[in-house]
Amino acid sequence: MMDLNGVQKSALLLISMDLKETISVLKNFTDLEIKLLLDTIIAFDNDIFKYSDIIVHEFYDTLRKNKIFNFDANTRILKILAKTIGEDKSHRLLKDSLLQRSFLYNISMLELLSAKDIFVLLQQENLYIVSAVLTYIKDNLSIQILALFHKNLRDDILQALGNFSGLNYSGFFELNKIISGFLYQHDFISVEEKRINKISKILFTFESNNIIQLVRKIKTSCPFLVKKVISRYFQLQHIACMSNDDVKFIINNVDICQIYILLKHMHKEVKNKFISNMSPAEYKGFQKYFLKDRKITFAKIYLQKNLLLTKIKNFIRNGKIFRDK
Numbered sequence: 001m002m003d004l005n006g007v008q009k010s011a012l013l014l015i016s017m018d019l020k021e022t023i024s025v026l027k028n029f030t031d032l033e034i035k036l037l038l039d040t041i042i043a044f045d046n047d048i049f050k051y052s053d054i055i056v057h058e059f060y061d062t063l064r065k066n067k068i069f070n071f072d073a074n075t076r077i078l079k080i081l082a083k084t085i086g087e088d089k090s091h092r093l094l095k096d097s098l099l100q101r102s103f104l105y106n107i108s109m110l111e112l113l114s115a116k117d118i119f120v121l122l123q124q125e126n127l128y129i130v131s132a133v134l135t136y137i138k139d140n141l142s143i144q145i146l147a148l149f150h151k152n153l154r155d156d157i158l159q160a161l162g163n164f165s166g167l168n169y170s171g172f173f174e175l176n177k178i179i180s181g182f183l184y185q186h187d188f189i190s191v192e193e194k195r196i197n198k199i200s201k202i203l204f205t206f207e208s209n210n211i212i213q214l215v216r217k218i219k220t221s222c223p224f225l226v227k228k229v230i231s232r233y234f235q236l237q238h239i240a241c242m243s244n245d246d247v248k249f250i251i252n253n254v255d256i257c258q259i260y261i262l263l264k265h266m267h268k269e270v271k272n273k274f275i276s277n278m279s280p281a282e283y284k285g286f287q288k289y290f291l292k293d294r295k296i297t298f299a300k301i302y303l304q305k306n307l308l309l310t311k312i313k314n315f316i317r318n319g320k321i322f323r324d325k
Contacts, residue, residue, distance in 0.1 A: 008048075009055050011040040016052040096169065103172055106179040107136055113186060115144035121182045131160040132167065132175050192222050200229045212238045216322065230322060231313040236262075236305060239312075240269035246321040247277040253320075254311055256282060260289040261296060261304050 004012070014022050014037060026034055110118065110133075118137075122130050122145070134142040134157070146154055167175060196218055203214045211233045218226055239247065251259065251274065263271050263286065275283060315321045 004048075004051070004055075007036060007040050008044075009058070011037050012044070012048065012052060012055045013059055015041055015044075015049075016056055099169070099172055099176065103136075103176045103179075106176060106183060109183050110179055111137055111141060115141055115148065117186060118182075119145050119148040121185065125178070127156055127160040128164075129175070129178060130157055131164045132171075133179070134161060135164055189222055189225070192220060193225050193228075196220060196222075196225050196229055200233070204233060213241060224317075224319070227316050227319060227322065231316040234309070234313055234316060236309055236312075237267050237270060240267065240273050242273070242321070244277050247273055249321055250312060250315065251277060251282065253315070254308060256285065257289070258304055258308055260286050261301070262308060264290065264296075265301050265305075 014025060017025070026037070029037070113121075118133075118141070122133060125133075134145065146157065149157060199218055200211070200215050204211050207214055212230055215226060215229050215233065218229075220226060239250075259274060263274060266274075275286070278286065312321070
């Protein structure tokens with residue numbers, strides 16, 4: 001672009017504006033300033049007008065940087081449409097366009113989430129909403145999400161997809177609100193997860209022995225995040241601090257022989273916790289097992305401990321133990 005001074009840029013900006021706006025702006029100048037601007041405009045040759053767009057962009061960029069940018073594109077578009085097709089049609093057309101833009105933006109943001117995250121958000125919705133969301137997101141992502149549903153429910157969703165005939169304006173409006181809610185919920189959960197993780201790391205640094213009890217005291221509207229943290233830090237020795245109901249649930253939902261094998265090699269407190277929550281028949285079975293001379297390799301003990309620990313961690317994440325009171 002040719003080197004223009006400030007007066008030339010101002011003059012070019014004025015001549016690029018709507019006539020009424022140019023006159024309105026010029027009224028704020030002195031007579032001397034107006035003459036200077038008019039003389040500059042008259043002196044322009046035809047080649048200089050090809051820089052009009054650059055000058056307009058530079059002007060708005062300056063306004064934005066100085067935080068005095070006040071251009072409302074929607075209002076500007078509405079005025080243009082009103083003069084072209086009338087106010088009633090222009091309002092309807094702009095409303096439809098804005099909804100479409102918002103909907104497409106929200107869909108693009110939703111597609112940035114993982115299939116598992118979207119699946120979690122969709123689980124509580126009805127078949128119509130699930131099928132609508134799956135219709136408008138990318139095919140590969142829809143397939144991944146569908147694969148996470150139980151087969152019976154997946155069959156119902158597939159049937160709903162087959163019957164889905166599209167959305168009218170109000171349908172798009174409602175679906176857009178729901179997707180906006182999904183995105184807000186996901187953002188909130190992400191922030192809350194970071195907060196809980198930070199607190200738990202601090203607690204673990206100074207109170208590793210009591211980490212489970214302390215993490216359970218963290219107040220949150222997302223209790224599943226606390227369970228996730230508990231499962232991460234949980235070790236077999238923490239069984240000693242569990243409620244009797246939770247220990248009984250473990251005994252009833254794992255292979256009892258697995259517990260028999262490990263009781264010989266667990267801390268005394270954990271061993272006593274298991275024994276005190278066994279039924280008479282289970283305790284009798286443990287005594288028989290304990291009296292037998294069994295040679296168990298270290299590798300098998302290590303494997304059984306990890307298997308039991310993995311099962312308990314799953315129980316915690318799924319809310320089967322350490323339930324909220």
